[in-house]
Amino acid sequence: MARPAKYTADQILDAARDATVVHWRDTTITHVAKRVGAPVGSIYHRFPSRDALFGSLWARSIRRFHEGLVVAAEIEDPVASMAAMARHIPQFCRENPGEAKAMTLYRLPDLLQKVPVEQRAELATINDDVDAGLRRVTARRYVRLTDQRYRLALVGTRQCPYGLVRPLIGGDVPREFDEICVAATEGILALGD
Incomplete structure (x- = not known):
C-alpha cells in the first residue's frame, strides 16, 4: 500500500508562486522545496520537471x-x-x-x-x-x-x-x-x- 502524499499539489504550487515573487524566472525546484518544507524529490514526485x-x-x-x-x-x-x-x-x-x-x-x-x-x-x-x-x-x-x-x-x-x-x-x-x-x-x- 502506497503511503499518502505529505504535500498536496496546491501546497507545492503555492510555494512555487511565493518563490516566483522573489526569484521570478530564476526560481528553482530547490527554492520551492525550501518554501514548502519538502525534499526536492517530493516536488519531482508530483511534477516530473x-x-x-x-x-x-x-x-x-x-x-x-x-x-x-x-x-x-x-x-x-x-x-x-x-x-x-x-x-x-x-x-x-x-x-x-x-x-x-x-x-x-x-x-x-x-x-x-x-x-x-x-x-x-x-x-x-x-x-x-x-x-x-x-x-x-x-x-x-x-x-x-x-x-x-x-x-x-x-x-x-x-x-x-x-x-x-x-x-x-x-x-x-x-x-x-x-x-x-x-x-x-x-x-x-x-x-x-
Whole structure:
C-alpha cells in the first residue's frame, strides 16, 4: 500500500508562486522545496520537471485570473461588461500579486513547447471560455460581430489593459489604473462604432 502524499499539489504550487515573487524566472525546484518544507524529490514526485511545475503554476494562475473575466462577460450591458473586464485586470494584479507574477513566467506558445505532452491539451484550450465570453459580449456591443470588431474587443478589454499593468507587476498597481484601463478600453472600442 502506497503511503499518502505529505504535500498536496496546491501546497507545492503555492510555494512555487511565493518563490516566483522573489526569484521570478530564476526560481528553482530547490527554492520551492525550501518554501514548502519538502525534499526536492517530493516536488519531482508530483511534477516530473521544472517546466511541468511552473507550467502548472502558470495555468492555475491564468484560470484564477479568468474567473473575473468570465463573471464580467455575464453582465448584461455590454458597455458595462467590457469596462468590468478592463477593470478586472489591474484589480486582479493588485489583489493577487503572486498569481500576477506567475502569469508573466511564460507566453502560451513558448510554454506549449516546454511542458510534458500530457499538459499540452489543457493549455492549448485554456483561453477558450474567456474568448467565447468575449465574442458574446462583442456581439451584444456592436450587434453585428465581425473579425475586426472582435480584434478591437480583444485589444481593448485584455491586451491593452494588461499591457498597461504588466510593467507594474511585482510592485504596486495604483488604484487609478482601474479607470485608466477603462478609459483606454472605451477609446479602443469606439473605433468599432
